[in-house]
Amino acid sequence: MPTKAVPVGIVELTRQLAAGDEAAFREFHAQYFDRLYQFLLVVARGQEHEAREALQETLLRVARHARPFADEAAFWNWLRAVARNAARDAGRKRSRYAAVLQNFAFFKRAEAAPAPAAEDLRLTTVIEECLAEFDAGDRALLQGKYLAGATVNELSIQFELTAKAVESRLLRLRKELRERVLKKLNQS
Amino acid sequence: MKRPNQEEYPREIFDDEELQSLRENSLAGGLAAMHRRKRGRVIRRGALAAVPALVTGVVLIWSQLERPVPAPMAVSVAPVHAVVKFYPAVTTGDVPPVPSISDDELLALFADQGAGLLGEPGHQQLVVFSRPVAHQ
Numbered sequence: 001m002p003t004k005a006v007p008v009g010i011v012e013l014t015r016q017l018a019a020g021d022e023a024a025f026r027e028f029h030a031q032y033f034d035r036l037y038q039f040l041l042v043v044a045r046g047q048e049h050e051a052r053e054a055l056q057e058t059l060l061r062v063a064r065h066a067r068p069f070a071d072e073a074a075f076w077n078w079l080r081a082v083a084r085n086a087a088r089d090a091g092r093k094r095s096r097y098a099a100v101l102q103n104f105a106f107f108k109r110a111e112a113a114p115a116p117a118a119e120d121l122r123l124t125t126v127i128e129e130c131l132a133e134f135d136a137g138d139r140a141l142l143q144g145k146y147l148a149g150a151t152v153n154e155l156s157i158q159f160e161l162t163a164k165a166v167e168s169r170l171l172r173l174r175k176e177l178r179e180r181v182l183k184k185l186n187q188s
Numbered sequence: 189m190k191r192p193n194q195e196e197y198p199r200e201i202f203d204d205e206e207l208q209s210l211r212e213n214s215l216a217g218g219l220a221a222m223h224r225r226k227r228g229r230v231i232r233r234g235a236l237a238a239v240p241a242l243v244t245g246v247v248l249i250w251s252q253l254e255r256p257v258p259a260p261m262a263v264s265v266a267p268v269h270a271v272v273k274f275y276p277a278v279t280t281g282d283v284p285p286v287p288s289i290s291d292d293e294l295l296a297l298f299a300d301q302g303a304g305l306l307g308e309p310g311h312q313q314l315v316v317f318s319r320p321v322a323h324q
Contacts, residue, residue, distance in 0.1 A: 020226030022219050029215050034199045041202070048202075052210050059214045063221035123198055146200050178201050 010072045017066035025063055033059070036083055042122045043087050046185030054087035061086060080119075123181075126188070130180040138173050145170055 016024030037055050044050040061082050069075040131139055141159060144150040152170070156163045294314065295303055302317035 017222075020222050020229055022222050022226075025218050025222045026215065029218060033211055033214070037202070037207070038198050052207070056210060056214050056217065059218045060221050063218040064225060127198060127201065174201060181201065 010075055011068065011070060014066060014075055015068040017062070018068050028062065028066075029059065032079065036079060038123050039080060039120065040083055040087055041182075042119060042185060043084055045188065046182035048182065050087065050090060053090045054083060057086035057090055058083040122188075123185070126181050126184045127177070130177055130184060133180065134173070134177070138169075141166070141169060142173050142177060146174075 013024055013027060017028055033055075036058055037051060040051040040054050040058070041048070044054065058079070062079065065082075069078065131142060134142065137159075141155060144155050144158065145152075150158070152163050152166050155161075155170075156166045159166065161169070291305055291312075295305070298316050304315050305312040306315050307313050
């Protein structure tokens with residue numbers, strides 16, 4: 001996973017969250033929504049619905065129980081624990097039978113829980129692995145768009161395609177990449 | 189070309205309408221939760237601040253309440269005079285004489301209990317230890 005921008009004044013942000021400040025929650029939401037979702041995608045093994053359900057619960061729990069933290073690493077560790085618990089609890093709600101399987105799966109996962117850094121990097125690693133499976137032209141297009149940040153017009157010039165063709169191809173490639181990533185996460 | 193933004197990379201791959209909707213709903217839900225948290229905090233603080241005043245008020249009211257004083261008890265002390273009268277023993281010829289027994293015979297009557305004679309000869313008293321009561 002790419003290096004995340006360290007929020008400025010995490011002490012102040014968490015202190016204000018603990019005080020129930022709504023502006024602080026907006027700031028927290030803007031900074032951590034995607035990061036938490038990506039983490040939960042890994043925890044839920046590519047099950048998007050589970051990850052989203054857990055994400056919503058995680059954000060609510062943060063709003064209810066946030067407390068001040070001295071540094072970002074400590075805050076992120078706490079967020080990871082909250083997110084993991086939310087994912088586990090969401091799994092329990094589904095059904096008794098499914099919950100048994102889920103708990104067993106979490107138990108097994110907990111036994112072999114990867115190191116925090118490895119867990120944070122897992123999604124990016126899987127994306128890189130999946131990208132490598134595309135042919136060179138498609139990979140270059142995806143990397144140009146999502147890694148280099150090129151515009152559709154820039155890509156259309158580079159690949160000698162119409163803008164519409166680039167958009168259409170990117171849409172198809174993005175969908176394919178996403179499916180491959182989720183499938184790989186599910187198999188891991 | 190824009191600057192490469194590594195952070196946007198996974199986000200753009202997984203973003204869709206459903207995630208956008210979740211983004212908005214979770215923000216609204218979180219803000220509502222924060223609002224409730226703040227309100228609860230204010231209520232708790234208010235309640236805590238009110239406790240000393242409340243306790244003080246209760247104590248003041250309690251101290252000013254007229255408590256019922258118990259009626260004074262009339263106590264009279266009267267000396268008790270013991271009246272002792274002596275009557276001469278009357279014996280008739282029909283009554284058989286009281287048999288006299290020796291000390292040993294007397295103690296033999298309480299052989300199954302602890303018994304003894306205490307005191308100077310002529311003023312002795314019979315002491316009998318009662319049997320322990322058997323609990324049923």
